[in-house]
Amino acid sequence: MSPDPAAPPACDLQPDFPFDYAAHLAGERRLGRLPDSALGAPVAVVGAGGAGLCAAYELLRLGCRPVLYEAESCPDGPGGRRLGGRMHSLRLDPADSAVVELGCMRFPDSARLLFHYADRFGLSTVPFRENYAHPTTPVTVWDVDGQSHRVRTLADLRSRHEGFRRAHTRWLAALERAGLPALRRAVADRDRAQVRRRWSALVRGYEQWTFHRFLRDPEGAGMSEEEARLLATAGIGPAAWDCFFGMGMVDLLRLLLASDGAVLHRFPDGVSALAEQFWACRTTGPGGRGTSLEEVNSGAPHPAVTAIEVPGDPRRGVVVHDADGGRARYAAAVFTPQLDLLETTVRLSAAAGGPDPLGPRLRRAVRSVTYWAAAKTALVLDEPFWEGTDLDGVTLTDRLPRAAYTSDFGPPRGPGGRRAVLDLSFTWSFDAMKIAASSLQERVDAFVRELAAIHPDSAERLRQAAANAPAVTVSWAEEPNFRGIARFSQPGEYRFQYDLFHQCLKDRDGRCPVPGEPANALFLAGDDTSWSPGWLDHALATGINAAWGVMTLLGGRGDPDAPGPGDLLTHPDYRPLPPDELDAP
Incomplete structure (x- = not known):
């Protein structure tokens, strides 16, 4: 939606741990x-x-030899492997300019770490056609109870x-009473003591x-059920959110902090370009020699991991087994896929009779x-046949599609190429399960x-397009290596997120800050371990956390004048609220 110029900006820091990752890596600084x-x-x-x-790239810059493993396949990817995870851009033909974003598709301008890497790799972005974002979005059609409302702005x-x-007036007043605008101002002012105080109060409340x-x-x-339904169907951020009614309010607040009031962007060539640049872009190690992840991995990631053996002595590293029967020992391992896979697909075991790699708290998490x-x-x-019609923008509805988007990617790359994408439907939660x-x-x-x-004037052309154009679809819960697109917490899960975030910030003896957890050389990262789920920017931050943990385990040190994430973990202005303080007044 269109940002209010008088409102504080969307937050570029995660309020649970307000560390500025982009500033920490500004210029050519290493961890x-x-x-x-x-x-x-x-x-x-x-x-x-x-x-x-991100973890592998920063480890490479530190002087390590990061060896990547990837389970997803792609005929055009390096060695038949697909890079990017949820950064999944699909171009059906090399001549097309059109790209279907099957996963991550929009990025708030608050995502300073993401844009740090985009700038480093020479990638540009353009505004995303978000609902109510006129003039980028010519029209937003809100269709509810069989009635359509054509608008430009909120x-x-x-x-x-x-x-x-x-409903919207009640919503804004409630956020004001809760202190969300004041929290945003504290983030913008870099008043971390205020951020900690205000955010801790919101978490407790x-x-x-x-x-x-x-x-x-x-x-x-204090809305009526009807008002709540109207607000959530119209959307109060980058989604139509009645399907999120069961989400924990704290995670909803995190989502709002990152995006509400932001200008959303997209990558014209698809966000997969960012993954490809992480892989192929040359950088320098501490000795000044140029190299890349592609080079140190001999042109392709290793195949899917099937098992990880973790000795109780961190100095013995880990042993990784892959789907091709390979077995290799490493000084450390960073595990970034959905954590569900540790229960279903990847066997995580102790080595030589040592302790379970995850203690009771982390197993529970x-x-x-x-x-x-x-x-x-x-x-x-x-072609974008919808130009000049009510279909030219975003459609939000209580009907099955829930959210539809139109995009024009400009002139095709080659003769016969396609330039336009119509997202017929983008849905979450139970709406996604209806068509699974x-x-x-x-x-x-x-x-x-x-x-x-909803769009009778465009109906015939829409039917013709559907009859003749190629279609693609994805249900992320049905994808074996994902089993869902992102982690969003329900009430009562704060303590689990606290433990997952802290796991990778180990000391040089491999000891985890979570009480009762064993020392070892295994590090968990990825969207699951982020305080603010769903956003690529925050997933990247977890990769930096893990790289910092590995560096520390290997005896490395950060710049004393620029403390890293693990150095500030217990600082009163950064320290995440411990679960045993949730009930404190």
């Missing part, structure tokens, strides 16, 4: 320095998504629908609340991660039927 004896140390990085690639919708205006409770409870927004389904179905078209068992054709038929009813 620190390894002793000569650790230079060239092999480190296994499992998963070539955002967190894994202010238009407020002026034309009294029920929504009442709402950790047991769902989003729905906040909307309905008199101590929250891994088993308690809540993943959310998401699904997308799109048509790839020769449907075939691609069944999905297209159902979405086209509903969108044609």
